[in-house]
């Protein structure tokens with residue numbers, strides 16, 4: 034079933050918050066999105082400049098128009114702003130009694146602008162009776178439980194206050210960690226009895242969080258209407274929101290607190306330019322690569338050390354994948370891993386997928402070994418396959434066998450994720466059925482990107498790093514030598530290949546780089 038979800042909220046012409054964000058979030062969470070507008074707000078990424086309140090009859094008429102025709106599975110309420118709007122919505126809720134109602138008590142925007150009259154606060158409380166979940170941010174929670182500004186300092190205070198509000202209202206209350214300190218963000222769903230559901234994710238360093246509250250509550254309404262349990266809905270929403278925030282800066286919307294990227298999942302792998310790089314796009318359309326294309330120097334700061342190309346073709350590949358490497362290194366998972374504040378659960382989720390990946394990757398290497406015409410290269414790929422199995426076995430013996438990991442193992446997926454199976458199916462298909470050069474180019478990023486990332490991670494290694502022994506695995510000199518050998522083989526194969534084969538091999542290499550990036554990023558939402 035596609036849940037039909039109605040948002041009742043104010044507008045944001047920049048598309049980041051309010052009803053605009055709600056419609057995007059409901060759609061991204063798998064619902065059919067509908068919207069009834071309350072206030073018309075002139076705002077952008079810097080703040081609110083004007084609020085226009087259409088006559089209350091306009092709101093009532095919209096609500097009637099929708100509910101007289103459409104079966105509504107969930108309602109999300111955002112900015113109401115005025116007493117007469119609140120009362121009109123209340124009268125409508127009494128008649129329609131939606132099964133799921135997520136109420137975001139919007140009082141103050143991220144920018145600090147008030148979005149509700151002071152006397153309206155009391156009326157807003159009267160809507161709580163209808164709510165499945167109330168989703169105040171920390172300052173709003175303080176107002177609602179009559180605490181002083183700044184009184185809620187940590188997660189425990191917030192859960193306590195949320196329990197009190199839940200007891201008073203009979204609704205669940207979401208505790209949102211965005212405004213609290215710490216490198217991790219915890220989100221909870223709390224009832225009068227205590228916490229029902231909990232998620233933890235890495236805090237992303239960005240000022241682009243405009244509309245996160247609106248987006249979170251709409252997605253939550255949608256997942257609950259789709260039949261998710263509280264924990265399932267919170268898991269889905271937190272992982273989606275974290276990545277939407279992680280991708281926010283790429284949107285480049287406005288010069289203040291920018292919006293989040295609601296539809297990042299739709300964009301994954303959908304841009305041909307992302308796959309082949311802007312400078313290659315033109316050549317690739319022609320279907321020929323007679324000589325290496327010149328890649329413009331990247332503007333971003335490079336890691337201190339990377340493994341050198343073996344000639345002009347692999348230099349071209351390195352240039353084309355530079356941005357993907359930077360994005361992967363800058364991603365929340367690797368940043369947190371490097372700093373040593375990655376959550377154990379995320380690390381375990383990653384390790385489990387890595388072990389599943391390595392098994393299939395080794396098979397792809399074995400297929401390449403069979404394909405190579407040169408005995409020396411066959412020996413190299415077969416030896417790499419054998420080493421890969423050793424690394425996989427070692428993962429099970431060491432990290433995954435630890436006592437403190439056992440509890441986490443029960444909570445992470447044990448089957449290959451979509452990314453893991455997508456990446457390995459891709460590698461196996463290239464190694465089994467494509468030309469040798471294409472198969473070799475496809476497996477190269479697993480050596481090269483991984484080795485570059487390991488060198489970057491090694492810069493962070495210190496005696497008290499929680500993942501120290503793991504960081505050391507890939508600093509292994511043999512792995513660096515194997516990477517150099519794989520680069521040299523690909524350089525030779527490119528040199529000998531036909532122009533059309535080079536295009537396909539370049540695409541395969543870049544596609545594998547994108548899979549590598551996705552492979553690291555998935556850990557935050559597994």
Ligand SMILES: Nc1ncnc2c1ncn2[C@@H]1O[C@H](COP(=O)(O)OP(=O)(O)OP(=O)(O)O)[C@@H](O)[C@H]1O
Nearest residue numbers: 143170209210211212220236237242243244245246
């Ligand atoms: N920097 C961040 N990194 C990762 N997740 C974040 C970050 N900021 C916010 N979030 C996510 O967004 C959710 C809502 O954020 P927050 O707690 O700030 O609520 P809010 O104040 O209603 O949102 P808004 O900032 O849009 O008003 C949080 O629960 C968290 O999951």
Ligand SMILES: Cc1ncc(COP(=O)(O)O)c(N)n1
Nearest residue numbers: 043044050051142143244245
């Ligand atoms: C119409 C409207 N509703 C809600 C918010 C709060 O959004 P945020 O606090 O996420 O900026 C907003 N800015 N505009």
